[in-house]
Every structure is written in C-alpha cells, then in structure tokens.
Amino acid sequence: MRGKEATRPAADVRSRPDASDAVHHEAVKTEAVKTEAVTPEVLKAEAAPVRTALAVWWRTHARDLPWRFGRTTPWGVLVSEVMSQQTQMGRVVPYWQAWMARWPDAAALAAADKADVITMWGRLGYPRRALRLRECAHVVHERHADTVPCDYDALLDLPGVGDYTASAVLSFAYGRRVPVVDTNVRRVLSRVFRGEESLGGAASPLERELAHLVLPADEAACVTWNQSVMELGATVCTAKSPLCDVCPVRGRCAFLKAGRPGLGQRRTRPRQRFAGTDRQVRGLVLQALRDLPEGESTLPRARVEALWEDRFQLDACVAALDEDGLIEILPGGAVRLPRG
Numbered sequence: 001m002r003g004k005e006a007t008r009p010a011a012d013v014r015s016r017p018d019a020s021d022a023v024h025h026e027a028v029k030t031e032a033v034k035t036e037a038v039t040p041e042v043l044k045a046e047a048a049p050v051r052t053a054l055a056v057w058w059r060t061h062a063r064d065l066p067w068r069f070g071r072t073t074p075w076g077v078l079v080s081e082v083m084s085q086q087t088q089m090g091r092v093v094p095y096w097q098a099w100m101a102r103w104p105d106a107a108a109l110a111a112a113d114k115a116d117v118i119t120m121w122g123r124l125g126y127p128r129r130a131l132r133l134r135e136c137a138h139v140v141h142e143r144h145a146d147t148v149p150c151d152y153d154a155l156l157d158l159p160g161v162g163d164y165t166a167s168a169v170l171s172f173a174y175g176r177r178v179p180v181v182d183t184n185v186r187r188v189l190s191r192v193f194r195g196e197e198s199l200g201g202a203a204s205p206l207e208r209e210l211a212h213l214v215l216p217a218d219e220a221a222c223v224t225w226n227q228s229v230m231e232l233g234a235t236v237c238t239a240k241s242p243l244c245d246v247c248p249v250r251g252r253c254a255f256l257k258a259g260r261p262g263l264g265q266r267r268t269r270p271r272q273r274f275a276g277t278d279r280q281v282r283g284l285v286l287q288a289l290r291d292l293p294e295g296e297s298t299l300p301r302a303r304v305e306a307l308w309e310d311r312f313q314l315d316a317c318v319a320a321l322d323e324d325g326l327i328e329i330l331p332g333g334a335v336r337l338p339r340g
C-alpha cells in the first residue's frame, strides 16, 4: 500500500481505489461521450428510475453506521473513510468509535504519540494508514485551523488522501455534487447500465464516464445516490454472489436481463493468501508490541525471534517495519513502538 490510498477487495469490504482508480470529479467531460451500447441521453433517462428505486431502498436498508446521517464531523467522515480502506465497514465501527472518543478532532490526533496511534489501530490492518492519518491530522490542524477542507485540491494535498477519499469527504461530509467511485460502485454501475462485469484493476474511461453520466443533478440527491449505490454493491450486488432476487433495481438491471454474463470475472489477480506472508509476520510483531503489559514498552530480541520460525523473513519484516516508521530497532535487536 504505497500509494496515497489502498485498493480494497470486493463485496462488503468497501473496496477503495488507488491512484490508478482515480475518478476526478472534474476531469471527465461527458458531453461527447458514448458507451459502446447506448448514448449518454439514453443512460441519463435510464438512471432516473434506478435512482428512485435506490433512494427508497436506502431509506429502509442503509446500515446504521455511526459516521452516517450527519452524526459526525467532516473529520469523523475522513477517519471512517481511511479506516474503511481494505477493511470491512462492520469491523471498522468499534475501532472508529474508540478512536473518535479518544481523538475527536485533528488537533487531538496531531498531538497523539505515534505508539498510541499504532496501538489504537489494532488489527485494522495496513497500519501505515494510522501514521498517515496522524500526518493528515497535523496538516489539517496547522494549515486548515482544524477544519477539513471542502475543496477538492486542498483535500488531495492531505497525506493519505487520494481521489476516492477526497470525493467521499466532499460528498458525505459537505454534500457536494461529485461522483464517489470505488470498486463496488463501478461494479453496480457497470452491471445495471452496461450489462457487463467491471473487471477490477484501474477504472476504465467508460467506467469514469458512466459515473458522471448517471450522477443526479441535485446535490442532496447526489449524496443519496453515492451512498446507496455503494451500499448496494457492499450488501446486495456483491462480486461473486449478487442477491438479484432481493435487489431493488432488478427490474432495470441490464446484467440480470442478459443472464449475468461472466459473473465474478475479474481482470485482477485473486487476492494473495494471508498465511505465511510478510503481512502476517509484520502483524505478529506489531501485535506482540501492542500486547506488552502496562509499563513495558520493549520486546527483547529473544521474544522477537520466537514469533516466527523463518529468521530471514522475520528480520526482513522487522527491518521493513522500522523503515516504515512503525517500530524502532534498539541495540541488540530488541524492538519497540516509535516514540514521539
């Protein structure tokens, strides 16, 4: 996860795009656009009843996540979006609640110790996100007087914020008319309006165009649209097993009408197994540090070595954690969470 944002896997894991997935809300001109099968005018006309059906469905089926429905600040929305990258939203909830209770705004997080931030990140995975979020808090605190900017370019300048997160904050926190496009959204739009699978990987020009074409003109409707399409992709129109029988747009879905051709087909490689990977080893080292008893902050070398049999892999992972600023290696090979 070296880019500004990480890619997310499919289904309920609210797959977030990386930089290559970027869909800048102003970058696409829609006037002269045609998809392979239908004109922009036809697409816009087809989108209207889909929007209505989804808005009705959203009112009764939206998950009651604590950062939704105007119950948090723009900072809370931004935190939820960063935490949801590569992590199921249901898993994020307790972490988000604990995090926001401890550090309710950018100023509070900016003042937090790195070790505490890494510890609070817990098992959310990809812990570099925690440090990037803290860096982001510093910038919001120092350059923006603790207020998350409501300008796309200013958002994009924040550490760890890419096109997806900038668009999500603009839409979900500030109600702006921008498409919010992640893997789930691309899959739903491609299926409903084009009758094809979105094959993953980088967003295609057609997918970008489609997201703009079907966007409602009204700002408030646009927020509901973004949220409901994303929710449908996370809970109903999943990658491998879409629940077409209970889908609110089944009567208007080109993919269902076509017999769901190539269901589950993807351009990207299957996800790497976790067992035995460097991710697992890095996670073991960090978890051992988080689990140290009160008053202890250092994991002696002998206990580090006991964590993983393959010494070469273990040492490479410890070095990488140090390089990423997630741990510090002390003389003799003991390790600790970073200070400051």
Ligand code: SF4
Binding pocket: 188, 191, 192, 236, 237, 238, 242, 243, 244, 245, 247, 248, 249, 250, 251, 253, 254, 255, 256
């Ligand atoms: S009908 Fe099936 S494929 Fe079409 S949007 Fe609904 S769940 Fe997805």
